[in-house]
Amino acid sequence: MSVLIPPGADPHTFEPRPAVMVELSRARAWFTIGVPFEDNLLPRVSSMNPELAIVRTEEGIARVESAHEGADPHIWLSPRLVKRQAENILAGLVRADPAGEKVYRSNARRFQAELDALGREFGTLFASVRDKSFLVFHPSWGYLAADYGLRQMAIEVEGKEPKGEDLSRIIESAREKRIRVIFVEPQFSSRAAATIAESIGAKVVTADPLAANWADNLRKVARGFSQAAR
Ligand SMILES: [Zn+2]
Structure with a gap:
């Protein structure tokens, strides 16, 4: 697994280095979030790697219009929305690698429980x-x-x-x-x-x-x- 944007980098001005393009040209699946740079990159990557499975982790999430970015892309900072993203990721993994389904499902179950716990913890924190x-x-x-x-x-x-x-x-x-x-x-x-x-x-x-x-x-x-x- 590779992360497109290194920690500390700004996704608004992100331009993939050639090494990243090489990775994308060899990847089996790409898990997107719906950040604008991805949509710009997608056609280029798809023509380079037509077999690449695009898994839209943002699917089914209603996004809010924001002042300067169009649909607010920052869904990954809400445990509630990440629950939905995790479902989409699970489906994408199972599609890309059916042999691993059992492991993916049990990991996903554990992660969903973690998200529920995090959500409860935040509820208590913010209530005060x-x-x-x-x-x-x-x-x-x-x-x-x-x-x-x-x-x-x-x-x-x-x-x-x-x-x-x-x-x-x-x-x-x-x-x-x-x-x-x-x-x-x-x-x-x-x-x-x-x-x-x-x-x-x-x-x-x-x-x-x-x-x-x-x-x-x-x-x-x-x-x-x-x-x-x-
Ligand atoms: Zn932003």
Whole structure:
């Protein structure tokens, strides 16, 4: 198994290196998420490797329209939606490798139980949070927020660092909403976040939307938020 986007890289500006294209030309299956770069890459890869099975892990997930990205692609940050993705992944694996079905099914069962536990854990964590709004540079956390009654506000304006009036407006509304936590992602600039945090006395918490250890990372983000916002 290979991961297309290395941890820390930004999928919005991702361009596969030649070595990655070689891997894709030899792969049996590609598990997609529905991030725009995949749709750009798909025709190229399919013509290079017509046998490649495309498994759309986002199938059956209703996506929310977002301000600048079209359908919000960040489904992998919600344990609830990842349950559906895991079903799609299981189906894709069984199709690509029927001999392994038994193992895939038992692994998938275990993973679904883990997701249920994670979902319950988050429910408890977020229930004790008083101020439910948070700021984040790039709005990757909308699905997770919606699952637990939290509200995400983006710092970026048209994908860029806000300046002047935009920055003042964000600070104003962050103060109104009594925002206590500002998330920064390693893939993006944290300059505006630091400025805003300083003027409203909020805490800055690092939240990586693409960490390699998915569950541990999500747990870390959730705990960081609930501790800072209490
Ligand atoms: Zn994004």
